[in-house]
Amino acid sequence: MPNTELCLEALSALSGCNVESTTGASQLTPQDFVNVVALKEFYKQEGFKELEYPSLGTLSLQDDDLYSAPPALTGPTESLKTTVKINPGDFFHPDFNYDFTHIKDGNTTFMRGNEQYFRPCGWDRAALRVIKKYDDGDSWLGTGKDAWPVSYHGQDMDGSLGVILTHGGSPSEEPKFLEAAAASLMTKETRGRGVYSTPDIKMAETKCKMFTSKTDGKKYKVVLQNRINPNKRRKCQRESVWLIYIPDDYNDIKTRTLVQESIRPYGLLVKQV
Template identity: 40%
Template sequence: MDVAALIQTDSDLITAAFSAIMGLHLSTSVSNSDRVEKVSLFDHHKTTYSYGQVGETPATSTADNRCLLFIKMLNNVTIECDVESNAKIEEIKARIHELQGTPSDQQRLIFSGKQLEDGKTMSDYNMLPQSTLHLVSKLHATNPVILDAATLDPVHNYDFTNIKDDNEKFIRGGERYVRPCGFKRFALNVSDKYENLLWIGCDNGKGEWPVSYHGTGDFDKKTIAQDGYALTRGKRYPFTRGVYSTPDINLAEKYAKKFTYNNEQYIVVFQNRVNPANLFKLQSSHSGTGDYWVSPSDTDVRPYGICIRKIENKAVH
Protein backbone atom coordinates (compact mmCIF):
# COMPACT_ATOMS: atom_id res chain seq x y z
CA MET A 1 0.00 0.00 0.00
CA ASP A 2 1.48 3.36 -1.02
CA VAL A 3 1.73 6.29 1.38
CA ALA A 4 -1.32 8.14 0.02
CA ALA A 5 -3.49 5.03 0.27
CA LEU A 6 -2.25 4.33 3.80
CA ILE A 7 -3.06 7.88 4.90
CA GLN A 8 -6.56 7.58 3.43
CA THR A 9 -7.12 4.22 5.14
CA ASP A 10 -6.01 5.66 8.48
CA SER A 11 -8.29 8.65 7.97
CA ASP A 12 -11.26 6.41 7.15
CA LEU A 13 -10.56 4.26 10.23
CA ILE A 14 -10.43 7.26 12.56
CA THR A 15 -13.60 8.65 10.96
CA ALA A 16 -15.40 5.35 11.59
CA ALA A 17 -14.26 5.41 15.22
CA PHE A 18 -15.50 8.95 15.83
CA SER A 19 -18.75 8.32 13.97
CA ALA A 20 -19.45 5.57 16.51
CA ILE A 21 -18.35 7.64 19.50
CA MET A 22 -20.31 10.72 18.46
CA GLY A 23 -23.39 8.88 17.21
CA LEU A 24 -23.14 11.05 14.13
CA HIS A 25 -22.44 10.29 10.48
CA LEU A 26 -19.07 11.73 9.51
CA SER A 27 -18.10 11.97 5.86
CA THR A 28 -14.78 10.62 4.62
CA SER A 29 -14.64 12.51 1.34
CA VAL A 30 -16.37 15.64 0.06
CA SER A 31 -16.17 17.61 -3.14
CA ASN A 32 -14.26 20.87 -3.17
CA SER A 33 -17.51 22.74 -3.69
CA ASP A 34 -19.12 21.35 -0.54
CA ARG A 35 -19.45 23.53 2.48
CA VAL A 36 -18.28 21.33 5.30
CA GLU A 37 -18.38 21.37 9.08
CA LYS A 38 -15.03 20.39 10.60
CA VAL A 39 -14.78 18.62 13.95
CA SER A 40 -11.55 19.11 15.90
CA LEU A 41 -10.33 15.79 17.26
CA PHE A 42 -8.44 17.67 19.97
CA ASP A 43 -11.55 19.54 21.12
CA HIS A 44 -13.82 16.51 20.86
CA HIS A 45 -11.36 14.33 22.77
CA LYS A 46 -11.97 16.59 25.76
CA THR A 47 -15.72 15.92 25.61
CA THR A 48 -15.05 12.20 26.10
CA TYR A 49 -13.57 12.56 29.60
CA SER A 50 -15.23 10.38 32.22
CA TYR A 51 -16.38 12.77 34.95
CA GLY A 52 -17.73 11.53 38.25
CA GLN A 53 -18.22 12.03 41.95
CA VAL A 54 -15.29 11.64 44.33
CA GLY A 55 -15.45 10.54 47.96
CA GLU A 56 -18.23 11.62 50.26
CA THR A 57 -21.12 13.10 48.32
CA PRO A 58 -22.31 16.52 49.51
CA ALA A 59 -26.03 17.02 49.95
CA THR A 60 -27.76 18.83 47.10
CA SER A 61 -30.79 21.08 47.25
CA THR A 62 -32.68 19.36 44.43
CA ALA A 63 -36.07 17.83 45.19
CA ASP A 64 -36.53 14.06 45.29
CA ASN A 65 -37.92 13.97 41.75
CA ARG A 66 -35.16 16.16 40.32
CA CYS A 67 -31.46 15.71 39.76
CA LEU A 68 -28.45 17.90 39.19
CA LEU A 69 -26.38 17.94 36.00
CA PHE A 70 -23.22 19.91 35.24
CA ILE A 71 -23.09 21.71 31.90
CA LYS A 72 -19.71 22.81 30.55
CA MET A 73 -20.52 25.85 28.42
CA LEU A 74 -18.80 27.16 25.27
CA ASN A 75 -16.76 29.61 27.38
CA ASN A 76 -15.52 26.70 29.57
CA VAL A 77 -17.65 27.89 32.49
CA THR A 78 -19.50 25.02 34.19
CA ILE A 79 -23.05 25.63 35.40
CA GLU A 80 -25.37 23.56 37.56
CA CYS A 81 -28.57 22.49 35.84
CA ASP A 82 -31.42 20.90 37.79
CA VAL A 83 -33.86 18.81 35.77
CA GLU A 84 -36.53 16.17 36.28
CA SER A 85 -35.12 12.72 36.99
CA ASN A 86 -34.61 10.85 33.71
CA ALA A 87 -35.40 14.03 31.77
CA LYS A 88 -35.62 14.04 28.00
CA ILE A 89 -32.80 15.75 26.13
CA GLU A 90 -35.06 18.55 24.92
CA GLU A 91 -36.09 19.18 28.54
CA ILE A 92 -32.45 19.57 29.52
CA LYS A 93 -31.97 22.03 26.66
CA ALA A 94 -35.04 23.98 27.77
CA ARG A 95 -33.64 24.23 31.29
CA ILE A 96 -30.29 25.46 29.97
CA HIS A 97 -32.20 28.08 27.99
CA GLU A 98 -33.92 29.19 31.19
CA LEU A 99 -30.63 29.36 33.08
CA GLN A 100 -28.32 30.82 30.43
CA GLY A 101 -30.46 32.10 27.58
CA THR A 102 -29.03 29.86 24.84
CA PRO A 103 -31.97 28.89 22.58
CA SER A 104 -32.66 25.16 22.55
CA ASP A 105 -32.33 24.95 18.77
CA GLN A 106 -28.82 26.40 19.03
CA GLN A 107 -27.62 23.81 21.52
CA ARG A 108 -25.62 20.68 20.77
CA LEU A 109 -25.05 18.58 23.87
CA ILE A 110 -22.31 15.96 24.18
CA PHE A 111 -22.06 13.29 26.88
CA SER A 112 -19.12 10.85 26.94
CA GLY A 113 -18.27 12.00 23.42
CA LYS A 114 -21.75 11.22 22.03
CA GLN A 115 -24.12 13.80 20.59
CA LEU A 116 -27.45 13.69 22.43
CA GLU A 117 -30.69 13.41 20.45
CA ASP A 118 -34.03 15.00 21.26
CA GLY A 119 -36.69 12.47 22.20
CA LYS A 120 -34.26 10.31 24.16
CA THR A 121 -33.89 10.31 27.93
CA MET A 122 -30.99 10.39 30.37
CA SER A 123 -31.27 6.64 30.91
CA ASP A 124 -30.93 6.02 27.17
CA TYR A 125 -27.37 7.34 27.52
CA ASN A 126 -26.63 5.77 30.93
CA MET A 127 -26.54 9.33 32.27
CA LEU A 128 -26.69 9.52 36.06
CA PRO A 129 -27.34 12.48 38.37
CA GLN A 130 -24.30 14.79 38.56
CA SER A 131 -23.12 13.80 35.09
CA THR A 132 -21.19 16.39 33.07
CA LEU A 133 -22.46 17.42 29.63
CA HIS A 134 -20.67 19.63 27.11
CA LEU A 135 -22.48 22.36 25.23
CA VAL A 136 -20.67 22.79 21.89
CA SER A 137 -21.18 24.71 18.68
CA LYS A 138 -24.22 23.77 16.64
CA LEU A 139 -23.58 22.03 13.32
CA HIS A 140 -25.48 23.06 10.20
CA ALA A 141 -27.81 20.18 9.40
CA THR A 142 -27.36 20.48 5.62
CA ASN A 143 -23.56 20.49 5.57
CA PRO A 144 -21.43 17.32 5.55
CA VAL A 145 -19.38 16.83 8.72
CA ILE A 146 -15.75 15.76 8.55
CA LEU A 147 -12.88 15.40 10.98
CA ASP A 148 -10.40 18.26 10.81
CA ALA A 149 -7.20 16.66 9.49
CA ALA A 150 -5.17 19.60 10.82
CA THR A 151 -5.88 18.40 14.36
CA LEU A 152 -3.92 15.19 13.71
CA ASP A 153 -0.13 14.84 13.80
CA PRO A 154 0.74 11.83 11.58
CA VAL A 155 4.50 12.27 12.11
CA HIS A 156 4.01 11.07 15.69
CA ASN A 157 1.70 8.14 14.91
CA TYR A 158 3.06 4.85 16.22
CA ASP A 159 2.02 1.33 15.32
CA PHE A 160 2.13 -0.93 18.39
CA THR A 161 0.10 -3.66 16.64
CA ASN A 162 2.84 -6.31 16.66
CA ILE A 163 4.84 -5.05 19.64
CA LYS A 164 5.02 -6.89 22.96
CA ASP A 165 6.86 -5.21 25.81
CA ASP A 166 6.78 -8.26 28.13
CA ASN A 167 9.04 -7.30 31.05
CA GLU A 168 10.36 -4.12 29.46
CA LYS A 169 9.51 -1.02 31.51
CA PHE A 170 8.99 2.58 30.43
CA ILE A 171 8.59 5.70 32.56
CA ARG A 172 6.73 8.92 31.79
CA GLY A 173 6.40 11.71 34.33
CA GLY A 174 7.69 9.53 37.15
CA GLU A 175 5.07 6.83 36.60
CA ARG A 176 5.22 3.54 34.74
CA TYR A 177 4.07 3.88 31.15
CA VAL A 178 2.17 0.81 29.95
CA ARG A 179 2.41 1.22 26.20
CA PRO A 180 -0.68 0.44 24.09
CA CYS A 181 0.70 -2.78 22.62
CA GLY A 182 -1.62 -4.29 20.02
CA PHE A 183 -3.01 -0.87 19.09
CA LYS A 184 -2.17 1.69 16.46
CA ARG A 185 -1.78 5.07 18.12
CA PHE A 186 -2.82 8.16 16.14
CA ALA A 187 -1.29 11.35 17.48
CA LEU A 188 -3.16 14.61 18.00
CA ASN A 189 -1.61 17.92 17.03
CA VAL A 190 -0.84 19.58 20.38
CA SER A 191 2.14 21.68 19.29
CA ASP A 192 0.41 25.01 19.92
CA LYS A 193 -2.16 24.08 22.56
CA TYR A 194 -0.23 24.68 25.79
CA GLU A 195 2.53 26.82 27.27
CA ASN A 196 5.27 24.36 26.24
CA LEU A 197 5.82 20.73 25.27
CA LEU A 198 7.61 19.58 28.42
CA TRP A 199 4.46 17.79 29.59
CA ILE A 200 4.54 15.44 26.61
CA GLY A 201 8.22 14.52 26.94
CA CYS A 202 9.50 10.96 26.58
CA ASP A 203 12.62 10.93 28.78
CA ASN A 204 11.11 11.24 32.28
CA GLY A 205 12.40 14.79 32.44
CA LYS A 206 11.31 17.79 34.48
CA GLY A 207 7.78 18.96 33.73
CA GLU A 208 6.77 15.68 32.09
CA TRP A 209 3.28 14.31 32.78
CA PRO A 210 2.46 10.59 33.13
CA VAL A 211 0.30 8.71 30.62
CA SER A 212 -3.27 7.57 31.20
CA TYR A 213 -6.10 6.10 29.13
CA HIS A 214 -9.89 6.12 29.15
CA GLY A 215 -12.74 4.69 27.11
CA THR A 216 -16.19 6.11 26.39
CA GLY A 217 -18.09 2.85 26.76
CA ASP A 218 -19.13 0.89 29.83
CA PHE A 219 -18.18 -2.40 31.42
CA ASP A 220 -20.92 -4.34 33.24
CA LYS A 221 -23.12 -1.27 32.65
CA LYS A 222 -20.71 1.04 34.47
CA THR A 223 -18.37 3.72 33.13
CA ILE A 224 -14.76 4.07 34.24
CA ALA A 225 -15.88 6.99 36.44
CA GLN A 226 -18.60 4.95 38.13
CA ASP A 227 -16.19 2.11 38.91
CA GLY A 228 -13.51 4.57 40.01
CA TYR A 229 -15.94 6.39 42.28
CA ALA A 230 -16.68 3.13 44.12
CA LEU A 231 -13.05 3.12 45.29
CA THR A 232 -13.40 6.61 46.81
CA ARG A 233 -16.57 6.09 48.83
CA GLY A 234 -16.30 6.81 52.53
CA LYS A 235 -13.05 8.74 52.06
CA ARG A 236 -12.35 12.44 52.06
CA TYR A 237 -10.70 14.25 49.19
CA PRO A 238 -9.97 17.95 48.60
CA PHE A 239 -12.50 17.88 45.73
CA THR A 240 -15.90 16.25 45.20
CA ARG A 241 -15.84 15.72 41.43
CA GLY A 242 -13.09 14.67 39.08
CA VAL A 243 -12.00 13.10 35.80
CA TYR A 244 -11.26 9.38 35.93
CA SER A 245 -8.72 7.51 33.83
CA THR A 246 -6.24 4.66 34.25
CA PRO A 247 -2.53 4.06 33.57
CA ASP A 248 -3.42 0.51 32.50
CA ILE A 249 -4.33 0.10 28.82
CA ASN A 250 -5.79 -3.34 29.62
CA LEU A 251 -8.21 -1.83 32.12
CA ALA A 252 -9.10 0.98 29.70
CA GLU A 253 -9.94 -1.66 27.06
CA LYS A 254 -12.86 -2.83 29.19
CA TYR A 255 -14.47 0.58 28.69
CA ALA A 256 -13.51 0.87 25.02
CA LYS A 257 -16.06 1.83 22.38
CA LYS A 258 -16.59 -0.82 19.68
CA PHE A 259 -17.12 0.15 16.08
CA THR A 260 -17.20 -1.43 12.64
CA TYR A 261 -14.92 -0.63 9.73
CA ASN A 262 -14.80 -2.65 6.48
CA ASN A 263 -16.97 -5.36 8.04
CA GLU A 264 -14.53 -5.91 10.91
CA GLN A 265 -14.77 -4.82 14.53
CA TYR A 266 -12.39 -2.49 16.31
CA ILE A 267 -12.12 -0.79 19.68
CA VAL A 268 -10.97 2.75 20.42
CA VAL A 269 -9.34 4.10 23.59
CA PHE A 270 -8.13 7.63 24.31
CA GLN A 271 -4.60 8.40 25.48
CA ASN A 272 -3.86 11.34 27.77
CA ARG A 273 -1.20 12.94 29.90
CA VAL A 274 -2.24 13.84 33.46
CA ASN A 275 -0.88 16.47 35.82
CA PRO A 276 1.19 14.62 38.46
CA ALA A 277 0.81 17.48 40.95
CA ASN A 278 -2.94 16.89 41.27
CA LEU A 279 -3.13 13.15 40.63
CA PHE A 280 -4.86 10.77 43.04
CA LYS A 281 -4.31 7.02 42.62
CA LEU A 282 -7.00 4.49 43.49
CA GLN A 283 -5.96 0.89 43.97
CA SER A 284 -8.59 -1.61 42.89
CA SER A 285 -9.46 -4.31 45.40
CA HIS A 286 -10.02 -6.84 42.61
CA SER A 287 -7.06 -9.06 41.79
CA GLY A 288 -5.76 -8.58 38.28
CA THR A 289 -7.45 -5.20 37.89
CA GLY A 290 -5.27 -2.14 37.31
CA ASP A 291 -5.35 1.17 39.10
CA TYR A 292 -7.83 3.97 38.56
CA TRP A 293 -6.64 7.56 38.58
CA VAL A 294 -8.70 10.66 39.30
CA SER A 295 -7.80 14.29 38.59
CA PRO A 296 -9.73 17.20 40.13
CA SER A 297 -10.15 19.16 36.90
CA ASP A 298 -10.27 18.54 33.17
CA THR A 299 -7.38 21.03 32.90
CA ASP A 300 -5.28 18.34 34.64
CA VAL A 301 -5.91 15.97 31.72
CA ARG A 302 -4.45 16.66 28.28
CA PRO A 303 -5.37 14.66 25.16
CA TYR A 304 -2.65 13.49 22.83
CA GLY A 305 -3.52 10.15 21.24
CA ILE A 306 -6.25 7.90 19.86
CA CYS A 307 -5.56 4.16 20.14
CA ILE A 308 -7.38 1.76 17.81
CA ARG A 309 -7.16 -2.04 17.69
CA LYS A 310 -8.88 -4.68 15.60
CA ILE A 311 -10.62 -7.36 17.65
CA GLU A 312 -10.89 -10.96 16.56
CA ASN A 313 -14.61 -11.51 16.11
CA LYS A 314 -16.20 -10.36 12.88
CA ALA A 315 -18.90 -7.74 12.88
CA VAL A 316 -22.42 -9.16 12.85
CA HIS A 317 -24.99 -7.56 10.54
Protein backbone atom coordinates in the same frame (compact mmCIF):
# COMPACT_ATOMS: atom_id res chain seq x y z
CA MET B 1 -1.77 4.36 10.75
CA PRO B 2 -5.49 3.59 10.56
CA ASN B 3 -6.91 5.24 7.45
CA THR B 4 -8.62 8.60 7.83
CA GLU B 5 -12.15 7.26 7.40
CA LEU B 6 -11.59 4.68 10.13
CA CYS B 7 -10.22 7.40 12.43
CA LEU B 8 -13.30 9.54 11.84
CA GLU B 9 -15.50 6.56 12.68
CA ALA B 10 -13.49 5.97 15.85
CA LEU B 11 -13.91 9.62 16.87
CA SER B 12 -17.64 9.31 16.19
CA ALA B 13 -17.91 6.23 18.38
CA LEU B 14 -16.04 7.93 21.24
CA SER B 15 -17.94 11.21 21.16
CA GLY B 16 -21.43 10.07 20.19
CA CYS B 17 -21.35 12.68 17.41
CA ASN B 18 -21.12 12.33 13.65
CA VAL B 19 -17.51 13.31 12.97
CA GLU B 20 -16.95 14.24 9.34
CA SER B 21 -14.01 15.50 7.29
CA THR B 22 -13.73 19.07 6.03
CA THR B 23 -11.13 21.06 4.10
CA GLY B 24 -11.94 24.12 6.17
CA ALA B 25 -11.20 24.84 9.82
CA SER B 26 -11.90 22.12 12.39
CA GLN B 27 -14.75 22.75 14.80
CA LEU B 28 -12.81 20.97 17.53
CA THR B 29 -9.14 20.75 18.42
CA PRO B 30 -7.80 17.49 19.91
CA GLN B 31 -8.04 19.16 23.34
CA ASP B 32 -11.67 20.10 22.70
CA PHE B 33 -12.32 16.53 21.70
CA VAL B 34 -10.99 14.98 24.90
CA ASN B 35 -12.92 17.64 26.83
CA VAL B 36 -16.15 16.58 25.12
CA VAL B 37 -15.53 12.86 25.65
CA ALA B 38 -14.59 13.30 29.31
CA LEU B 39 -17.35 15.78 30.10
CA LYS B 40 -20.06 13.71 28.41
CA GLU B 41 -19.05 10.73 30.52
CA PHE B 42 -18.89 12.81 33.71
CA TYR B 43 -22.24 14.57 33.25
CA LYS B 44 -23.89 11.31 32.24
CA GLN B 45 -22.71 9.77 35.52
CA GLU B 46 -24.10 12.82 37.33
CA GLY B 47 -27.54 12.11 35.88
CA PHE B 48 -27.70 14.87 33.27
CA LYS B 49 -29.26 14.30 29.84
CA GLU B 50 -27.49 17.08 27.93
CA LEU B 51 -24.14 18.87 27.76
CA GLU B 52 -23.58 22.39 26.46
CA TYR B 53 -20.23 22.84 24.71
CA PRO B 54 -18.92 25.99 22.95
CA SER B 55 -19.05 25.80 19.14
CA LEU B 56 -21.18 22.64 19.26
CA GLY B 57 -24.21 23.70 21.26
CA THR B 58 -26.31 21.07 23.04
CA LEU B 59 -25.04 17.48 23.00
CA SER B 60 -27.29 14.61 24.02
CA LEU B 61 -26.00 12.22 26.66
CA GLN B 62 -28.65 9.61 25.91
CA ASP B 63 -27.66 8.32 22.48
CA ASP B 64 -23.99 7.48 23.00
CA ASP B 65 -24.44 3.79 22.18
CA LEU B 66 -26.32 4.21 18.92
CA TYR B 67 -23.21 4.29 16.78
CA SER B 68 -22.36 0.68 17.57
CA ALA B 69 -25.90 -0.62 18.09
CA PRO B 70 -28.38 -1.88 15.47
CA PRO B 71 -30.84 0.81 14.31
CA ALA B 72 -33.84 1.03 16.60
CA LEU B 73 -37.39 1.02 15.29
CA THR B 74 -38.24 3.93 17.55
CA GLY B 75 -36.35 6.68 19.33
CA PRO B 76 -33.38 8.82 18.22
CA THR B 77 -31.48 7.92 15.08
CA GLU B 78 -27.94 8.63 13.99
CA SER B 79 -29.20 11.51 11.82
CA LEU B 80 -30.22 13.36 14.97
CA LYS B 81 -26.71 13.39 16.37
CA THR B 82 -24.59 16.53 16.38
CA THR B 83 -22.31 16.71 13.34
CA VAL B 84 -18.71 17.75 14.00
CA LYS B 85 -16.42 18.82 11.16
CA ILE B 86 -12.68 18.32 11.51
CA ASN B 87 -9.84 18.89 9.09
CA PRO B 88 -7.61 15.78 9.24
CA GLY B 89 -4.63 17.90 8.23
CA ASP B 90 -4.78 20.06 11.35
CA PHE B 91 -6.20 17.40 13.69
CA PHE B 92 -3.83 14.47 13.09
CA HIS B 93 -0.02 14.43 13.10
CA PRO B 94 1.10 11.47 10.92
CA ASP B 95 4.81 12.02 11.69
CA PHE B 96 4.20 10.55 15.15
CA ASN B 97 1.91 7.66 14.25
CA TYR B 98 3.00 4.36 15.77
CA ASP B 99 1.76 0.87 15.05
CA PHE B 100 2.00 -1.22 18.24
CA THR B 101 -0.09 -4.03 16.73
CA HIS B 102 2.66 -6.66 16.68
CA ILE B 103 4.88 -5.28 19.45
CA LYS B 104 5.44 -7.08 22.76
CA ASP B 105 7.42 -5.23 25.43
CA GLY B 106 7.95 -8.22 27.72
CA ASN B 107 9.90 -7.11 30.80
CA THR B 108 11.10 -3.84 29.25
CA THR B 109 10.16 -0.84 31.40
CA PHE B 110 9.31 2.58 29.98
CA MET B 111 8.83 5.76 31.99
CA ARG B 112 6.97 9.02 31.40
CA GLY B 113 7.53 11.51 34.16
CA ASN B 114 7.81 9.57 37.40
CA GLU B 115 5.33 6.88 36.39
CA GLN B 116 5.71 3.67 34.43
CA TYR B 117 4.41 3.87 30.88
CA PHE B 118 2.53 0.77 29.78
CA ARG B 119 2.71 1.03 26.03
CA PRO B 120 -0.45 0.14 24.06
CA CYS B 121 0.88 -3.08 22.56
CA GLY B 122 -1.63 -4.59 20.17
CA TRP B 123 -3.07 -1.20 19.18
CA ASP B 124 -2.51 1.11 16.21
CA ARG B 125 -2.01 4.77 17.13
CA ALA B 126 -2.96 7.78 15.06
CA ALA B 127 -1.09 10.75 16.56
CA LEU B 128 -2.97 13.97 17.30
CA ARG B 129 -1.56 17.40 16.43
CA VAL B 130 -0.79 18.85 19.87
CA ILE B 131 2.82 20.08 19.59
CA LYS B 132 3.17 23.84 20.16
CA LYS B 133 -0.50 24.12 21.10
CA TYR B 134 -0.03 24.93 24.80
CA ASP B 135 1.38 28.05 26.45
CA ASP B 136 3.62 26.07 28.81
CA GLY B 137 5.52 24.38 25.99
CA ASP B 138 5.85 20.71 25.07
CA SER B 139 7.74 19.23 28.02
CA TRP B 140 4.50 17.58 29.19
CA LEU B 141 4.73 15.38 26.09
CA GLY B 142 8.34 14.34 26.57
CA THR B 143 10.07 11.38 28.18
CA GLY B 144 11.96 13.16 30.98
CA LYS B 145 11.04 13.92 34.58
CA ASP B 146 8.98 16.95 33.56
CA ALA B 147 6.77 14.83 31.31
CA TRP B 148 3.23 14.06 32.35
CA PRO B 149 2.36 10.38 32.94
CA VAL B 150 0.39 8.48 30.28
CA SER B 151 -3.21 7.57 30.90
CA TYR B 152 -5.92 5.91 28.83
CA HIS B 153 -9.55 6.93 28.80
CA GLY B 154 -11.92 4.03 29.39
CA GLN B 155 -15.44 5.04 28.43
CA ASP B 156 -17.25 3.37 31.33
CA MET B 157 -14.88 4.14 34.21
CA ASP B 158 -16.60 5.71 37.20
CA GLY B 159 -16.53 6.07 40.98
CA SER B 160 -17.37 2.41 41.57
CA LEU B 161 -13.72 1.64 40.82
CA GLY B 162 -12.47 3.03 44.11
CA VAL B 163 -12.23 5.96 46.49
CA ILE B 164 -9.36 8.41 46.58
CA LEU B 165 -6.59 7.62 49.06
CA THR B 166 -5.85 10.55 51.35
CA HIS B 167 -4.22 8.64 54.19
CA GLY B 168 -1.10 6.55 54.48
CA GLY B 169 -0.86 2.87 53.86
CA SER B 170 -0.65 0.54 50.91
CA PRO B 171 -2.29 -2.76 49.97
CA SER B 172 0.78 -4.56 51.36
CA GLU B 173 -0.04 -3.09 54.79
CA GLU B 174 -3.56 -4.45 54.78
CA PRO B 175 -5.00 -3.26 58.14
CA LYS B 176 -3.65 0.25 57.70
CA PHE B 177 -4.73 0.33 54.06
CA LEU B 178 -8.28 -0.82 54.79
CA GLU B 179 -8.57 1.69 57.60
CA ALA B 180 -7.50 4.45 55.23
CA ALA B 181 -9.96 3.31 52.58
CA ALA B 182 -12.80 3.19 55.12
CA ALA B 183 -11.95 6.69 56.32
CA SER B 184 -11.93 7.89 52.72
CA LEU B 185 -15.43 6.57 52.20
CA MET B 186 -16.63 8.79 55.00
CA THR B 187 -15.06 11.94 53.52
CA LYS B 188 -16.98 13.99 50.96
CA GLU B 189 -13.83 15.02 49.10
CA THR B 190 -12.82 11.42 48.45
CA ARG B 191 -15.98 9.94 47.00
CA GLY B 192 -14.52 10.05 43.53
CA ARG B 193 -16.66 12.65 41.70
CA GLY B 194 -14.85 13.47 38.49
CA VAL B 195 -13.12 12.13 35.39
CA TYR B 196 -11.44 8.73 35.53
CA SER B 197 -8.61 7.27 33.48
CA THR B 198 -6.03 4.53 33.90
CA PRO B 199 -2.32 3.98 33.20
CA ASP B 200 -3.20 0.35 32.40
CA ILE B 201 -4.12 -0.17 28.74
CA LYS B 202 -5.54 -3.60 29.64
CA MET B 203 -8.02 -2.05 32.05
CA ALA B 204 -8.91 0.62 29.50
CA GLU B 205 -9.60 -2.10 26.95
CA THR B 206 -12.19 -3.70 29.23
CA LYS B 207 -14.00 -0.36 29.47
CA CYS B 208 -13.53 0.92 25.93
CA LYS B 209 -15.96 1.78 23.16
CA MET B 210 -16.48 -0.64 20.26
CA PHE B 211 -17.89 0.04 16.82
CA THR B 212 -18.46 -1.65 13.48
CA SER B 213 -16.73 0.18 10.64
CA LYS B 214 -18.79 1.21 7.64
CA THR B 215 -15.52 1.35 5.70
CA ASP B 216 -14.53 -2.32 5.94
CA GLY B 217 -17.32 -3.97 7.96
CA LYS B 218 -14.90 -5.02 10.73
CA LYS B 219 -15.31 -4.42 14.47
CA TYR B 220 -12.87 -2.20 16.32
CA LYS B 221 -12.12 -1.00 19.83
CA VAL B 222 -11.13 2.62 20.40
CA VAL B 223 -9.32 4.35 23.29
CA LEU B 224 -7.85 7.82 23.78
CA GLN B 225 -4.20 8.01 24.84
CA ASN B 226 -3.57 11.03 27.04
CA ARG B 227 -1.08 12.68 29.34
CA ILE B 228 -2.39 13.56 32.80
CA ASN B 229 -1.21 16.46 34.94
CA PRO B 230 0.50 14.86 37.97
CA ASN B 231 -0.44 17.87 40.11
CA LYS B 232 -4.14 17.52 39.32
CA ARG B 233 -4.41 13.74 39.41
CA ARG B 234 -5.62 11.88 42.48
CA LYS B 235 -4.79 8.23 43.04
CA CYS B 236 -7.48 5.80 44.11
CA GLN B 237 -7.27 2.68 46.25
CA ARG B 238 -6.59 0.74 43.06
CA GLU B 239 -3.18 1.62 41.69
CA SER B 240 -4.49 1.40 38.14
CA VAL B 241 -7.18 4.05 38.65
CA TRP B 242 -6.56 7.82 38.47
CA LEU B 243 -9.05 10.58 39.01
CA ILE B 244 -9.37 14.26 38.19
CA TYR B 245 -11.57 15.23 41.13
CA ILE B 246 -14.30 17.81 40.39
CA PRO B 247 -15.65 19.59 43.51
CA ASP B 248 -19.42 19.74 44.00
CA ASP B 249 -19.51 23.54 43.79
CA TYR B 250 -17.84 23.75 40.35
CA ASN B 251 -20.03 25.20 37.59
CA ASP B 252 -19.79 24.15 33.92
CA ILE B 253 -17.04 26.66 33.10
CA LYS B 254 -14.86 25.69 36.07
CA THR B 255 -15.39 22.00 35.32
CA ARG B 256 -14.39 22.41 31.68
CA THR B 257 -11.34 24.48 32.65
CA LEU B 258 -10.22 21.86 35.18
CA VAL B 259 -10.48 19.05 32.64
CA GLN B 260 -8.55 21.11 30.09
CA GLU B 261 -5.78 21.81 32.61
CA SER B 262 -5.58 18.18 33.67
CA ILE B 263 -5.85 15.91 30.63
CA ARG B 264 -4.17 16.39 27.27
CA PRO B 265 -4.74 13.90 24.42
CA TYR B 266 -2.03 12.87 21.97
CA GLY B 267 -3.12 9.59 20.41
CA LEU B 268 -6.20 7.87 19.02
CA LEU B 269 -5.85 4.10 19.50
CA VAL B 270 -7.77 1.53 17.45
CA LYS B 271 -7.67 -2.24 17.61
CA GLN B 272 -9.49 -4.76 15.47
CA VAL B 273 -11.63 -7.11 17.53
